[in-house]
Amino acid sequence: MDIFWIIMAAVGLVLVVAAVTIVVGRRRALPPAPPAAELLAEPSTEVSEPVVESVPEASAEPAVVPLESPEAPASRLSRLRRRLSASNNPFARGLLGLLAADRLDAEAWEDLEATLITSDLGVGPTDELITALRRETAIDGVGDPAKARDVLRNELLKLIGTDSDRSLRVTGADGKPGVVLVVGVNGTGKTTTIGKLSRVLVADGHTVLLAAADTFRAAAADQLQTWGSRVGVRVIRGPEGGDPASVAHDAVAAGIAEGVDVVVVDTAGRLHTKTGLMDELGKIKRVIDRLAPVTEVLLVIDATTGQNGLAQARVFAEVVDVTGIVLSKLDGSAKGGIVVPVQRELGVPVKLIGLGEGADDLAPFDAEGFVDALLGES
Ligand code: GDP
Numbered sequence: 001m002d003i004f005w006i007i008m009a010a011v012g013l014v015l016v017v018a019a020v021t022i023v024v025g026r027r028r029a030l031p032p033a034p035p036a037a038e039l040l041a042e043p044s045t046e047v048s049e050p051v052v053e054s055v056p057e058a059s060a061e062p063a064v065v066p067l068e069s070p071e072a073p074a075s076r077l078s079r080l081r082r083r084l085s086a087s088n089n090p091f092a093r094g095l096l097g098l099l100a101a102d103r104l105d106a107e108a109w110e111d112l113e114a115t116l117i118t119s120d121l122g123v124g125p126t127d128e129l130i131t132a133l134r135r136e137t138a139i140d141g142v143g144d145p146a147k148a149r150d151v152l153r154n155e156l157l158k159l160i161g162t163d164s165d166r167s168l169r170v171t172g173a174d175g176k177p178g179v180v181l182v183v184g185v186n187g188t189g190k191t192t193t194i195g196k197l198s199r200v201l202v203a204d205g206h207t208v209l210l211a212a213a214d215t216f217r218a219a220a221a222d223q224l225q226t227w228g229s230r231v232g233v234r235v236i237r238g239p240e241g242g243d244p245a246s247v248a249h250d251a252v253a254a255g256i257a258e259g260v261d262v263v264v265v266d267t268a269g270r271l272h273t274k275t276g277l278m279d280e281l282g283k284i285k286r287v288i289d290r291l292a293p294v295t296e297v298l299l300v301i302d303a304t305t306g307q308n309g310l311a312q313a314r315v316f317a318e319v320v321d322v323t324g325i326v327l328s329k330l331d332g333s334a335k336g337g338i339v340v341p342v343q344r345e346l347g348v349p350v351k352l353i354g355l356g357e358g359a360d361d362l363a364p365f366d367a368e369g370f371v372d373a374l375l376g377e378s
Pocket of ligand 1: 185357
């Protein structure tokens with residue numbers, strides 16, 4: 001009997017130890033108990049949300065950045081004329097060299113001719129200018145520098161043209177937005193120009209929407225977004241490598257729905273093949289025209305690339321009807337003469353000029369302001 005109770009007691013002890021071990025083991029496997037404060041709080045419906053999501057959400061809180069007020073277009077060229085003046089511009093320096101000469105001997109004429117050719121004025125316009133200058137100075141002499149300057153000014157104005165319509169066509173018909181299609185080779189300053197152009201339009205009181213239809217470079221869309229957000233302009237973009245025409249379509253449709261004044265469409269500037277370029281730009285233009293007619297096609301040309309840039313521009317002009325030229329990087333360029341052949345060969349006026357990397361360094365082109373800035377006149 002005693003042995004029976006001893007065995008029963010031993011079995012009971014083993015069972016108790018086993019039970020205690022299991023309970024302690026389980027408690028260790030459980031997550032630590034929440035602090036008392038949490039236990040008292042109302043049960044949250046978001047407890048199952050992963051923590052990682054709440055972190056970016058909290059840090060993505062949009063910072064309130066004040067919008068910039070872009071400079072009014074009218075005052076820009078006068079502010080930027082310093083960048084075209086002789087101290088900064090080799091083209092202007094060459095022209096003023098002529099005015100500074102005591103007498104115009106054969107060597108002086110040759111120097112001037114060389115300067116004009118180097119400035120990419122082109123052979124034809126250079127001949128015309130020299131012939132006209134020689135004729136005028138033979139009649140009046142160059143004893144009077146002011147007279148010589150007048151002659152040069154008039155001849156340059158004749159070459160550049162003072163009666164072209166250089167206004168931007170940004171007004172749509174039937175209550176629809178104006179649509180500006182911007183084309184040009186990558187690297188010419190196209191994205192920068194579109195960013196600056198949106199500021200010109202905003203400064204003129206227009207509401208603007210940008211279309212990042214260069215879907216081949218995500219960086220281009222990011223760049224546009226940065227420009228747009230500074231002046232409160234929205235950018236419509238698509239997936240990288242997506243259909244550019246579909247982005248253009250969505251942007252113009254949004255522009256119509258939102259009653260925006262102007263939609264500016266960026267395009268890829270890949271000069272792969274002429275047919276490829278024609279298909280791409282042709283499709284974009286057709287898709288837009290079905291919604292709201294394209295009112296302006298701007299071709300961006302990098303002034304520093306001279307004749308080479310002109311050759312590339314010709315290809316674009318053959319595949320799409322260009323209505324205006326933006327000549328970028330004219331600040332400090334020795335190739336300012338390119339204004340003349342660009343207009344002659346493409347039959348389209350220069351409407352805007354880029355004179356620096358600053359946000360408001362894009363100015364409406366006007367022949368008189370340009371020539372006066374080159375010749376250092378007030
Ligand atoms: P994209 O590839 O044609 O879109 O060219 P970007 O807009 O990226 O410009 C290429 C480079 O040219 C950038 O470093 C711009 O800051 C610069 N750039 C654009 N326009 C001008 C200009 O008018 N003057 C100067 N000096 N640089 C410019």
